[in-house]
Amino acid sequence: MDSPLSAISLLLLLLLSLFSAAHSSTLGVQYISKLLQIQDRERAPPTLQIAAARAVLHRLLPSHSSAFEFRIVSKEKCGGEGACFIINNHPSSYKYGAPEILISGVTGVEVLAGLHWYLKYWCGSHISWKKTGGAQLFSIPQSGSLPRVQDSGILVKRSVPWNYYQNAVTSSYTFAWWDWERWEQEIDWMALQGINLPLAFTGQETIWRKVFRQKFNITNSDLDDFFGGPAFLAWSRMGNLHGWGGPLPESWFLEQLTLQKKILARMYELGMTPVLPAFSGNVPAALKDIFPSAKITRLGNWFSVKSNPKWCCTYLLDATDPLFVEIGRTFIEEQLKEYGRTSHIYNCDTFDENTPPVDDPGYISSLGAAIFSGMKSGDENATWLMQGWLFSYDPFWRPPQMKVISIVFF
């Protein structure tokens, strides 16, 4: 099996301490192992995961609800490290009306990935996004005549600990107007595909509003100029624009927070690791008025209409300013308070299509360190997940700049 770190680096960049290449890979593996242990310990109880998985089956294939039995098993059943699912003929399948197929998995996601695997490879069915056909289940034999697998069963191991899903912009390109019913379908689909590391970005403006208003005295009208409208949040979150398409209606804040709580609860019930957002340094313009000595830089124009400063050129808090870690910490703490738990992985993509104001590797390094300190001071077990888009998009990022943003101390 691949080492967890090399596997993950294919997909995304988890920022870990890099003192030297050799040393870092050991440290990285240790850090990831510790994180996996914490996540295993904090996972929803097996009965809850089974109930959540059974509910997915019921929504997908109600006619076959009693044809499958699901079980959560320990990692030891996978024959070594890592997670897996196991498909067996059900021991009582010879009895009339008894379940036919038994699917065991280390988490609810593994169980459902096993169900999908069985439906795909044993029954010739197809489950995709709604846009590309949705669930095509007509080839599945009726309940009572499901194909049997070999007597020894089938064990499929997960080759990497996490399967990641979404880009930071998906929230606006795709999910902007989704209600719970649509989200539920998507989370079902995620679990069937074995996705266990999805971004969970919904409702973050509600948390930001609490943080900025209650802790930093920023008013609602100042925040109207900071957040984008509902369909443009991905870009205001990343500091590409501000105020465009806004202000957010008052109803949005409560609705989105309520939606996020449902999304998170379902992801946790299925045994997933939802990734929460973290502070990147993007601040409302009004922060300058309240903290006149704060070090704040105005970034350049992204693609705002007519380069109008009403929408363009957001404000970046300098990493060396003590406020940076304080805002970062408060944001993590407020999420913990609101959601009651975390999976300890936080996303923060700095400078997504925004060129950093200073080309000095020392500056980039201090920014990386401040972002991570903000996370760690709110959650001592925080891990930073970053997508690599900025590195391919902007020629600013040459090896020295890329390297230093990864030098983060824990």
Ligand SMILES: *[C@@H]1O[C@H](CO)[C@@H](O)[C@H](O)[C@H]1NC(C)=O
């Ligand atoms: C925020 O407002 C409160 C109450 O009006 C005040 O006591 C506090 O000093 C203010 N904080 C800052 C940083 O301006």
Ligand SMILES: *[C@@H]1O[C@H](CO)[C@@H](O)[C@H](O)[C@H]1NC(C)=O
């Ligand atoms: C961090 O993980 C350690 C175990 O590794 C645990 O004792 C501690 O409570 C965790 N902290 C938080 C905030 O979850």
